[in-house]
Amino acid sequence: MIEVKNITKEFQTGNSPVTAVDDVSFSIEDGQFASIVGTSGSGKSTLLSMLGGLDKPSSGSVRVDDQVISSGSDRDLISYRRNKIGFVFQAFNLIPNLKAVENVMLPMEFAGVPKAERRSRAVELLDQVGVTGEKQNRRPSRLSGGEQQRVAIARALANKPRVILADEPTGNLDTKTGKVIFSMLKDLSRSANTTVIIVTHDMNYAEKTDVTFRLEDGHLVA
Amino acid sequence: MSTVARGVKNAYRNTVRTVSIVLILAISFALALVMLLSVQAVNTRTASVSAAVGTTITVTPAGSQGFNGGGNPLTTADITKISSTKNVVSVASSVSDRLSNSSSTSPFGGSATGGKTNLKSSISPGSLGRRFGGGNGANGGAPPANFSLPITITGSTQPLSATILAAQSVTLTSGKSVDGSSSTYTADIGKSLATKNTLKVGSTFTAYSKTFTVVGIFDTKSTFSNSEIVVPLKTLQTLSGINGVTTVIANVSTINVLSTTATSIQSNLGTNVASVTTGQTNNASIISSLNSIKTIALYSLIGALVAGSTILFLSMLMIVRERRREIGILKAFGSSNGGVVRLFVAEAMTLTGMGAAAGVILGILLSNPVLKVLVNNSSTTPTTGGFGGRPPGGGGFGNPVGFGSSTLSSLHAAVGINVLIFGVIAAIIIAFVGSAIPSYIIAKVRPAEVLRGE
Numbered sequence: 001m002i003e004v005k006n007i008t009k010e011f012q013t014g015n016s017p018v019t020a021v022d023d024v025s026f027s028i029e030d031g032q033f034a035s036i037v038g039t040s041g042s043g044k045s046t047l048l049s050m051l052g053g054l055d056k057p058s059s060g061s062v063r064v065d066d067q068v069i070s071s072g073s074d075r076d077l078i079s080y081r082r083n084k085i086g087f088v089f090q091a092f093n094l095i096p097n098l099k100a101v102e103n104v105m106l107p108m109e110f111a112g113v114p115k116a117e118r119r120s121r122a123v124e125l126l127d128q129v130g131v132t133g134e135k136q137n138r139r140p141s142r143l144s145g146g147e148q149q150r151v152a153i154a155r156a157l158a159n160k161p162r163v164i165l166a167d168e169p170t171g172n173l174d175t176k177t178g179k180v181i182f183s184m185l186k187d188l189s190r191s192a193n194t195t196v197i198i199v200t201h202d203m204n205y206a207e208k209t210d211v212t213f214r215l216e217d218g219h220l221v222a
Numbered sequence: 223m224s225t226v227a228r229g230v231k232n233a234y235r236n237t238v239r240t241v242s243i244v245l246i247l248a249i250s251f252a253l254a255l256v257m258l259l260s261v262q263a264v265n266t267r268t269a270s271v272s273a274a275v276g277t278t279i280t281v282t283p284a285g286s287q288g289f290n291g292g293g294n295p296l297t298t299a300d301i302t303k304i305s306s307t308k309n310v311v312s313v314a315s316s317v318s319d320r321l322s323n324s325s326s327t328s329p330f331g332g333s334a335t336g337g338k339t340n341l342k343s344s345i346s347p348g349s350l351g352r353r354f355g356g357g358n359g360a361n362g363g364a365p366p367a368n369f370s371l372p373i374t375i376t377g378s379t380q381p382l383s384a385t386i387l388a389a390q391s392v393t394l395t396s397g398k399s400v401d402g403s404s405s406t407y408t409a410d411i412g413k414s415l416a417t418k419n420t421l422k423v424g425s426t427f428t429a430y431s432k433t434f435t436v437v438g439i440f441d442t443k444s445t446f447s448n449s450e451i452v453v454p455l456k457t458l459q460t461l462s463g464i465n466g467v468t469t470v471i472a473n474v475s476t477i478n479v480l481s482t483t484a485t486s487i488q489s490n491l492g493t494n495v496a497s498v499t500t501g502q503t504n505n506a507s508i509i510s511s512l513n514s515i516k517t518i519a520l521y522s523l524i525g526a527l528v529a530g531s532t533i534l535f536l537s538m539l540m541i542v543r544e545r546r547r548e549i550g551i552l553k554a555f556g557s558s559n560g561g562v563v564r565l566f567v568a569e570a571m572t573l574t575g576m577g578a579a580a581g582v583i584l585g586i587l588l589s590n591p592v593l594k595v596l597v598n599n600s601s602t603t604p605t606t607g608g609f610g611g612r613p614p615g616g617g618g619f620g621n622p623v624g625f626g627s628s629t630l631s632s633l634h635a636a637v638g639i640n641v642l643i644f645g646v647i648a649a650i651i652i653a654f655v656g657s658a659i660p661s662y663i664i665a666k667v668r669p670a671e672v673l674r675g676e
Binding site: 045046049052054055056074075078079081082083087089093095096097098106107109110111155159 | 224225228231232235547548551552553554555556557558559561668669670671673674
């Protein structure tokens with residue numbers, strides 16, 4: 001279960017502070033497919049960063065299962081990200097000089113999974129998301145946008161995370177491919193009891209999730 | 223794929239940049255290696271020159287020059303003054319005379335009391351010898367039928383001293399050394415003279431109408447001193463009638479006090495009585511030139527290492543900054559700060575390793591040509607032999623055994639295992655420092671900070 005209590009995030013822009021997320025509280029049950037919607041600059045990506053341990057809130061707390069990540073040390077956050085979280089980014093963020101299969105193996109390397117096991121699981125995951133055969137040995141630049149996002153999803157699943165955080169996962173894809181990726185994430189929450197939280201500004205996708213949080217100027221409005 | 227393997231792979235991501243960095247590092251390493259080899263070569267040569275200078279001071283009568291006459295022998299009182307000078311640990315005295323062949327008519331003379339011997343010199347007279355020996359014409363015509371060059375006989379308290387024989391070393395090939403403090407008619411003779419006159423240990427010969435017994439045969443590797451006779455000092459003083467000595471060799475405790483002690487001896491004896499010289503005096507310009515080469519090489523070595531380190535540091539700084547987002551991604555998926563640093567250190571090690579390998583090859587190829595350029599630009603070496611030759615009062619035919627212009631021109635740089643170890647250690651330090659610092663600074667950023675830009 002994810003429990004967010006009164007979190008606020010402030011940035012210093014020049015001489016004036018900017019509150020990107022302002023006193024936000026909510027909770028998400030295990031295995032739920034949730035969405036965070038809002039206009040550009042509403043603070044949804046910042047909120048996602050704090051849920052994923054990529055950043056710390058200025059105040060408030062984030063609890064994931066029994067772990068309070070908002071007050072954890074850098075070492076704790078690294079361990080949290082490595083073992084409990086899988087990220088999917090809008091721009092895919094694959095390592096350009098690694099093959100698809102090597103990109104998927106990367107999080108497992110950080111988790112200390114033996115090399116042979118890493119490779120077989122990476123191949124299995126890529127097969128699962130539909131990147132098969134010799135495409136698994138291609139570098140990202142030789143894959144389509146949809147294929148790259150599939151590789152990114154496989155990478156996010158590498159360490160069997162409890163939570164998948166997807167920041168605008170369909171943002172760089174055409175409508176048809178976007179739908180396929182969205183379905184893939186939804187199936188994931190259903191089949192593996194993985195909590196999936198996606199950030200989107202597309203209400204068509206948001207309406208198909210179990211729960212939606214709307215952010216406006218850093219405030220949660222629904 | 224491990225962190226190190228990914229780091230190595232990253233080194234080849236941008237071919238143009240990789241080649242550029244490796245090339246610049248190779249030049250830097252090559253220059254550092256060349257300069258290191260130059261410093262080593264100069265150090266070795268400086269040590270050998272200093273060793274050859276030794277810790278001896280040569281004192282000869284003022285105004286004398288070999289057998290050209292001039293000056294008065296040094297007296298027992300003079301020797302006492304020398305031996306009592308501070309830092310002098312021992313003295314060896316000698317007197318030299320020349321013996322002519324008893325059946326030869328030579329203008330080289332012998333002593334006033336009749337220095338004659340039945341031995342024949344092992345040195346071939348040549349045209350100059352024939353000219354000075356009484357031959358006709360500019361280059362000497364036919365010499366007298368019985369002509370033989372005079373033979374130098376030296377009486378010494380230290381009979382087989384290399385300094386007194388003006389040699390770099392003296393080896394006793396058979397027999398033993400004569401007792402320098404005795405008054406016996408015993409002699410050590412040079413190897414060439416023994417061969418020429420078919421002498422062995424136990425053979426006899428005549429000089430000053432006395433019969434001498436050969437007790438030892440020595441080899442100095444020098445044509446001239448290998449044709450000499452060495453006898454006890456008192457024996458020669460008595461037979462030649464020279465009342466005193468023509469050379470005193472003073473040994474000092476260390477090379478550091480050589481110059482000051484020489485000055486003291488000169489002051490004690492007075493310039494009208496004695497001439498005091500050291501090998502150091504004659505080698506000052508050579509040492510100075512060597513030191514100047516060493517200074518240039520040392521500064522260049524430091525400069526090359528600093529340049530290499532700076533180039534790598536700036537390159538890695540640029541690379542690390544370019545990959546900020548990638549670092550954020552790695553951290554998002556669980557990489558530690560240490561993992562990020564290891565990744566970039568491995569990349570820098572790969573680049574540096576390639577640069578070092580190319581630099582070593584380039585350095586080995588360039589070391590000797592560059593050293594020659596350094597020598598040519600730094601040398602103020604005299605064009606003739608530097609030091610060497612018989613001590614001024616010791617004999618007629620100088621024997622060039624020392625160092626001269628060849629000291630610098632013969633400098634040779636050689637790559638030893640210690641140089642390669644130094645190179646490897648320097649490369650590792652440069653690569654580690656050049657990559658660890660920038661990557662550590664970047665690795666500390668929060669992933670959200672570098673990923674926010676998308």
